[in-house]
Amino acid sequence: MGKKLYCGNLNYDVSSSDLEQMFGQYGMVESAQVITDRDTGRSKGFGFVEMNSDAEAQAAIDGLNESMQGGRALTVNEAKPRENRGGGGGGGRGYGGGGGRRY
Known part of the structure; x- marks a missing residue:
């Protein structure tokens, strides 16, 4: 399996x-x-690019990171694993602080 790269800017x-x-x-x-x-x-x-080998991925990083493309300096590096942002839940009213109705 190859190496996944992040390409920003x-x-x-x-x-x-x-x-x-x-x-x-x-x-x-x-x-x-x-x-x-x-x-x-x-x-x-x-975006993300997956290269065939680690050597090819490193060559792409060396060749493209900070290079100018369309008037912008690219950021190219090894992609980090996606973080689990947690699921749903959340927000709503806090229970146990002052204010609000009392039932």
Whole structure:
């Protein structure tokens, strides 16, 4: 299995296909995805690329991190595992502080 990379500060016009071509210069790209807003479908300015090998991933990091693309300096590094943000619950009124109705 390859290595997953984070690519940030992308121009909002960059597509997943563009991302794949950009990283393809450094090796075999397993997958490339620009993250989009679920409501508008617009790019959020970052994406993830999975490279075929660790060596190819490192070559992409070395070649693309801080490089200028579309007038912006890219941030390219190893993707960190997704944090569990916890599920639902929450908010609501606090019980046990002053105020509010008494039943």
